[in-house]
Amino acid sequence: xxxxxxxxxxxxxxxxxxxxxxxxxxxxxxxxxxxxxxxxxxxxxxxxxxxxxxxxxxxxxxxxxxxxxxxxxxxxxxxxxxxxxxxxxxxxxxxxxxxxxxxxxxxxxxxxxxxxxxxxxxxxxxxxxxxxxxxxxxxxxxxxxxxxxxxxxxxxxxxxxxxxxxxxxxxxxxxxxxxxxxxxxxxxxxxxxxxxxxxxxxxxxxxxxxxxxxxxxxxxxxxxxxxxxxxxxxxxxxxxxxxxxxxxxxxxxxxxxxxxxxxxxxxxxxx
Numbered sequence: 001x002x003x004x005x006x007x008x009x010x011x012x013x014x015x016x017x018x019x020x021x022x023x024x025x026x027x028x029x030x031x032x033x034x035x036x037x038x039x040x041x042x043x044x045x046x047x048x049x050x051x052x053x054x055x056x057x058x059x060x061x062x063x064x065x066x067x068x069x070x071x072x073x074x075x076x077x078x079x080x081x082x083x084x085x086x087x088x089x090x091x092x093x094x095x096x097x098x099x100x101x102x103x104x105x106x107x108x109x110x111x112x113x114x115x116x117x118x119x120x121x122x123x124x125x126x127x128x129x130x131x132x133x134x135x136x137x138x139x140x141x142x143x144x145x146x147x148x149x150x151x152x153x154x155x156x157x158x159x160x161x162x163x164x165x166x167x168x169x170x171x172x173x174x175x176x177x178x179x180x181x182x183x184x185x186x187x188x189x190x191x192x193x194x195x196x197x198x199x200x201x202x203x204x205x206x207x208x209x210x211x212x213x214x215x216x217x218x219x220x221x222x223x224x225x226x227x228x229x230x231x232x233x234x235x236x237x238x239x240x241x242x243x244x245x246x247x248x249x250x251x252x253x254x255x256x257x258x259x260x261x262x263x264x265x266x267x268x269x270x271x
Contacts, residue, residue: 005062028066042063084149089109160213167188168188182197205217
């Protein structure tokens with residue numbers, strides 16, 4: 001029987017993959033095994049299996065997602081991810097989950113998202129378990145889980161800017177946004193117009209509104225610029241990716257920032 005993971009948890013998995021692209025997935029899980037099928041579980045197909053709730057639609061869906069604990073990203077742990085999501089649930093900003101289990105602890109919507117010990121057979125120390133709502137609008141909600149907030153404000157990207165800033169760093173990002181096709185003045189002021197453009201770009205990337213350029217978004221903007229130049233001839237006269245010479249090439253280049261001005265030199269590197 002064909003089944004799907006409810007869209008909201010599919011988005012959580014997507015957001016986690018973007019946050020930690022090299023993470024281990026060996027302990028990831030969705031549809032339950034034989035052991036799950038013999039008991040009530042959100043890992044079972046909600047139309048034919050043992051589940052705690054029958055939702056309103058007739059889709060064969062799984063309402064649980066297990067995410068491997070090993071994120072393989074310096075400074076980022078599953079504990080931080082879980083606590084971030086729990087905090088959003090506790091504040092009311094996030095309403096798509098029923099409970100989370102991780103490392104012998106459980107947090108439940110029915111318990112005000114307070115932590116208590118989990119005494120189940122599986123301690124969930126190899127993965128974190130997320131169980132979603134069975135309400136149609138919530139299980140289908142694919143809005144951002146705001147995991148990018150976990151890396152915002154770090155020292156890794158010293159040129160991060162926020163609404164209200166007036167600086168050469170703001171001018172840099174305005175220039176870059178202009179190069180990506182947005183109509184924006186390079187006046188160095190992060191005002192409402194820049195905020196609207198930043199959020200427009202975030203929306204295209206499936207992210208919610210944010211009054212700053214986060215580290216995650218900054219990297220993606222630079223990747224967008226690199227992709228725009230990919231395949232164009234560099235100063236060496238050779239073509240980039242899938243060039244006319246029949247060889248695949250990887251984009252190489254130099255990014256120079258001086259007084260808010262951006263210079264990009266793109267070339268090609270062939271194996």
